Amino acid sequence: MKPQDLYIYNSLTKNKEKFTPIHEGAVGMYVCGPTVYSNVHLGNCRTFLSFDLVFRYLSHLGYKVRYVRNITDAGHLENDGESGEDPILKKARLEQLEPMEVVQKYTVDFHTTMAKFNALPPSIEPTATGHIIEQIHIVEKIIEEGFAYEKNGSVYFDVLKFNETNNYGKLSGRKLEDMIANTRELSAQTDKKNPQDFALWKKAEPQHIMRWPSPWSEGFPGWHLECTAMSTKYLGNNFDIHGGGMDLKFPHHECEIAQAEACNHISPVNYWMHANMLTLNGKKMSKSTGNYILPNEMFTGENDILSKPFTPTVTKFFMYQAHYRSILDFSSDALEASEKGFNRLMDAYRMLDSIATLEKSSIDIESWRKACYDAMNDDFNSPILIANLFEAVKFVNSLKEEKETISAKDLELLKQTMDNFLFDVLGLQNNDTETSQDAEKLSAAVELLIQLRNQARANKDFAMSDKIRDELASKGIQLNDGKDGTTFSLN
RNA sequence: GGCAUCGUGGCCGAGUGGCUAGGCUCAGCUCUGCAAAAGCUGCUACAGCGGUUCGAAUCCGCUCGAUGCCUCCA
Incomplete structure (x- = not known):
């Protein structure tokens, strides 16, 4: 087939753009996966099914696609303040499980669900907790570049400083001045220089179970960090497609751009794709x-x-x-x-x-x-x-x-x-659920009834023929009279 | 409050500055002993009000309404 141009709507430029991969014939695609602290719901599934379609179509076109989709297994704070609770830890407490049991349980649920939808597994499915070292390296690099500062064992990204040389807000269409002007002043005491700054590393409170050593404190990485670490590790500092739900555009993806640019001096992603909500x-x-x-x-x-x-x-x-x-x-x-x-x-x-x-x-x-x-x-x-x-x-x-x-x-x-x-x-499946052996037996039995009914009809014994038809219908077997005889289907 | 998106026929949903998807429902027809199933045919919509244009549902403005983000979220 003559190759045709593929156009992708790029959230960053708000335009449909002709897709040109960085390396001819190959595509690097990263999609933000689920936080595994509860069962995935149908809305979550829609995003992953949207990108399954992208993955499948690119593959169908002959591209060699490396599809990376992470599992967020280190929870993140529910509130930006100091009092927030990590949803994974919260769930662990409520269900009286080890945090990693929570993670395991819902990772399995996620995989089974996606398999039922006949979604293809990604090429690489890295976990946040498996890439703590990479994340620490990125924090070190960002500090080195002068775009982050440490305070009381936590490290924050300096958004104002970054915005002097780069553009913070270009993906979500926000202006930093507006964000500052509209800041809700409800924050308790905080280590941040500015409310817009976001955490790269958080020092763990004593009750916080999931913690790792770092140059700054025993703590845990900020939410936005894992995607930067894992996407660049497996796809390079500049890769083709980054996807995720629309609700991740801000702040998550905006922060990913900031981190990657601060670190690598290059815009990480060529095509940003956002799937809308269910x-x-x-x-x-x-x-x-x-x-x-x-x-x-x-x-x-x-x-x-x-x-x-x-x-x-x-x-x-x-x-x-x-x-x-x-x-x-x-x-x-x-x-x-x-x-x-x-x-x-x-x-x-x-x-x-x-x-x-x-x-x-x-x-x-x-x-x-x-x-x-x-x-x-x-x-x-x-x-x-x-x-x-x-x-x-x-x-x-x-x-x-x-x-x-x-x-x-x-x-x-x-x-x-x-x-x-x-x-x-599309990755659809034929809904022939019963095994072929059972289907044959069922078919033989129904065919017999169809024959009996046709005999009755030939004899104008419509009471009998209708009885057969209606009884079968009540059992969920529908007879279809056509030109070429009678067939049946299961409801 | 700020930023953004959207408002399409009975329902769900594409798309486009002029040729006006598709699915479902509904109606009629074909087939049939009757029915169902199946097939065929039909149903012309773009929130409201202005403006630009030869021409707008499609572009611009305003109004109204809905949603998303600004806090964890796909």
């Missing part, structure tokens, strides 16, 4: 407000919001029907709509195998295929891609009714393109 009742899903739904609740239907359970694939399909940069509002109705659409799509896909070919095609598969790529090349526009896949459903139905014709070569191209996008790029 909302529930019009409000952002969030652990702290209780406004969230868990993936497992989706799959079991055990939540009052849901009218029924939804499979991981349908949930993912629902998400991909919106663009990753748009806010998406969750509702059971919207999920049901997606589910029906998804099933129609998969039905058409299955029918591809039974389509007859002719000499010539009356439909233009080549330009349809191009439209699919155009959609994805335009900042990973999955809703347009999916709209195109539904065009293919129309093709299949028209071909089946012999209103259109297709050549063997084009049919192969159609099938291959559908395969590529449905499974490789």
Whole structure:
């Protein structure tokens, strides 16, 4: 296929830009992973699924992608003041677990959940606690460069000083003067020179369990530090793509830029990508407000919001029907709509195998295929891609009714393109859950009933035929009478 | 209060300065013993008010409304 240009919306420049990797044919991508102090909720999942799509599409285009996604296993203070509590420690206290037990428990949960969504694992999944030494080195370097100061065993980034030579706020569009003017003066005594300064290293209070030795104190690293340490370690001081949730733009990513620039004198990231929020009742899903739904609740239907359970694939399909940069509002109705659409799509896909070919095609598969790529090349526009896949459903139905014709070569191209996008790029799964052996037995039994029903129908014994149909329907087996006989499907 | 984003048909959601996605719902039709399923066809929207323009839902301004960030957060 002729390579086409990929355009990515860069949050830093607020423009769609042509994607040109630093090293031809290879992409370095870093995505901020979860803080593992509780189960991931569906909103968290949306971000990771958005970047799974990016990862998959880049790989599909032939790029060798090194995808780094961290696990934040050292908690961070809930408040910037001295009285804040680390959420991991808090959880450990509440659940009476060792902090690392908390971390382990929810890391496993995260991995299982992502696997259910058929998200590919990243190339490297580093942990914050595994990179304390690297983080300390960065703090030392920043001090050396004159952009950080130590006070009472803690080290802070000097934002004002940094802003003299660099631009603090360029990602989030904030001006330091405005931030200073709008500072809320509620801070208790603090070691910071300015409220805008952020911690690089914090001295641990006596009750703080997670602590490491450093040149300044026994303590723990600041939140923003780990991503700078791990991204530059595995991807270099300047890499291609950095992703994360929109809510991390400020302060987290802004601080990452500051740290990296202070340290390496180079802007760390060429393309900043931010995935938008999943909302529930019009409000952002969030652990702290209780406004969230868990993936497992989706799959079991055990939540009052849901009218029924939804499979991981349908949930993912629902998400991909919106663009990753748009806010998406969750509702059971919207999920049901997606589910029906998804099933129609998969039905058409299955029918591809039974389509007859002719000499010539009356439909233009080549330009349809191009439209699919155009959609994805335009900042990973999955809703347009999916709209195109539904065009293919129309093709299949028209071909089946012999209103259109297709050549063997084009049919192969159609099938291959559908395969590529449905499974490789979108990472959807066929929902044939039962094992093939069981399916065969079930099929044989239902076929027998269909035969009996057809006999009854031939004898105009509609009481019997309807009884068979309705009894099966009540067991979740739907009979479909078509031109070519009767088939069945499971609800 | 500051910064930013958004407001699209019954619902969910793309996109564009003129050719006006897609899914779901709904209606009609085809098929059918009836129904369901499936398929086909139809439903023309862009918060309000001004302005720029030959032409705006798309650009600009204002108003109203919603959301996000400014504190841990995907």
